[in-house]
Amino acid sequence: MNRDFYARPVVAVARDLVGCVLRHGPCAGTIVETEAYHQSEPACHAHVGLTGRTHILFGPPARAYVYRSYGIHALFNAVCEEEGVGAAVLVRALEPLEGLDLMRARRGLERPEDLCSGPGKLAQALDIELEHNGTDLLEGPIAIESPLPGWEAPELLVGPRIGITKAAELPWRFCAAGSRSVSKPWPAGLRETV
DNA sequence: CATGGGATTGACT
């Protein structure tokens, strides 16, 4: 994954990240669910403009944006678009590939589909914390790799984002069809393939 | 300086 990959419209990056591999040290998983956030809509933190919290979002692409949600969970995003534009892709779910036992120890759970099936869960499983905010995804320790050789691109489902109250109508959530690791059941009436 | 609101999860009714 090079910097140009991230320096594109954030919705395109969110779509293309499904199938890629998120890695931190010995733990890695295939991305099966993403959401796009852009400064132009109010659900995005960058919508309020340049602040201490959002300056990473407005910085160069291919950096990690990690923040704490509900006082408890760390959520991992990849900063996108050109420097000066506030936008990022939230990684919402992975299918675990490597380091399963370490993930199980961190999560206190056994079943693979329970380890990374949510944005807070995957951050805990991969030990991604606030200290990783602003780290470069091209230089590690956190990196996003191309899909594995032989990995078959699944059908992609598109729908509205989860857990937000503002701009909830935008269809900026992308899921790999059929994955048991997706974070929430899909609303039946809104199902749509791309 | 005080306050309020989350891009969530897990436990419980």
Next chain:
DNA sequence: GTCAATCCCATGC
């Protein structure tokens, strides 16, 4: 289905 936990940060006095 409901609900509390718990911390960071933006906002407003």
